[in-house]
Amino acid sequence: ENGELQLTNDIAVSGHFTNSGTLDTNGSGITFDGAKTQNLVLNTFTSFDALTVYTGTTLVEAVTDDNAYIQGTLTNFGTIRKTQPVSGLEFYYFGLAGFYPDSWGVEIEVTDRSGGDPLTAIQVDRIDANHPNAPGGATTDIYWTITPAGANYVATVVLPQNALADPVACRYASGAWNCARSSFDSVKDLTVTRTGVTAFSDWAVFNTIATTTTLATSANPAPVFTQVTFTATVAPATATGSVEFFADGASLGTATLAAGKAQVATGGLTVGTHVITATLIPTGPYLASSGTLAGDQVIDKAATTVALLSNLNPAPYSQAVTVTASVAVSGMTAAERQTGPTGQVRFSDESGALAT
Incomplete structure (x- = not known):
């Protein structure tokens, strides 16, 4: 009208x-x-x-x-949509699609368009609901599907948020959330900012989620040369990411977190006491955490058995006899042993030592 x-x-x-x-x-x-x-x-x-x-x-x-x-x-x-043509390095705003009470709303600053396929437009779709693939324990009242026209760009994304204590700007792609922030304001502007953005898809703001990491061992003490499995349990179990394990500060390896657990096995620990730690390397809105194995990991010397074999038995008086000692690690298969036993064997008879 x-x-x-x-x-x-x-x-x-x-x-x-x-x-x-x-x-x-x-x-x-x-x-x-x-x-x-x-x-x-x-x-x-x-x-x-x-x-x-x-x-x-x-x-x-x-x-x-x-x-x-x-x-x-x-x-x-439903869905509220606004598309802005991009012709230069400047700020772009998205009206009702970016509106948020008491906040500046959605704002995208294009900082670079160099390349063979420069950014020419940005479409923002607003959906007022929690994202269907929101991380466990995380909720949001709005998410945005941001679609670029053109593949070459760098942008700063500013998203509104509801005075969260520790907000992060999160992008969902390929089944995973990538969360980060450059700054945030939960007092006046009620925004969270993320710089260096080179890809658009679904975006949402989540509050960070604290985690705890605890450690358990499959055997303690354990004989040397045997495989010991360390299990890290992360709470909440919905946390995503990977866990790196350490023995006395040296990495034992990294394992992907699944249903709140990650494991690594090693048979290379030496005899003695070892400090075992695990650190969560999170993805999504989860915060990192570390845990230490209670009581440390004790590695004992391995039990051995000695079998003797004579090359001549019975033997004539004064005849030289060769006795061979075979030393094995008791109770372990060859596959379980990473190295054989080392040391010396002392031979003796009823009169005393014969040789070493």
Whole structure:
């Protein structure tokens, strides 16, 4: 409409909506319920007291200018979309798709477009729901699907957040969350900022989640040369990432976390007492943590058996006899032994030592 429209009650819009004049909602709400794509063309600044998007509806804010303002409540059961053409290195804003109460909203600063396929547009889809693949224990009220036109770009992404204590900006791709931040403000602007972004997909803001890591061993004490398995248990069990294990500060290896557990086995620990630690290297919104094996790992000397074989038995008086000693590690197969026993064998008879 090009003139002036004053609402006296709530209205429902099932088609497109254009405002080129003056809209006074007078406290009334506008609902977009067409269950399809509906264009919202705001050619002039427009303030809404209450705006609702119904399930199945995609409301497309079709003007690049940031002309929409919500002074009351925005309720979104569908999708709100805005696309901004990118022609230079500057800040881009996304209207209703980026709106968040008391916050600056979604803001993307393009800092580099060099390359053979430069960024030419950014589409932001807003979905007011927890992400269907949100990390366990993490929730958000909104996520955004950000789609670029062009592959060569570097950007700074600013996302709104609800005064979280420790927010991170997280991108979901290939079945995993990548979370980081450069800065955040949970007092005034209510935003979290992430610089150096080179890929867009689904984005959300999560509060970080603390973790604990504990360690257990398969045998303690354990004989030298035997395999000992160390198990790290991380809580909450929904945490993602990998765990690196250490013996006296030296790495024993890294294992992927699965259902809150990771394991590494080693047969190379020497006789003595060893300090065993494990450190969670997290992905997603989870925080790193470390644990130490209680009581340390004790490695005992291995038990041995000695078998003797004479080359001549019985033997004539004064005949030289060769006696061979075979030393084995008791109770262990050849596969379990990484090295054979070392040392000396002392031979003796009833009269005393014969040789060493």
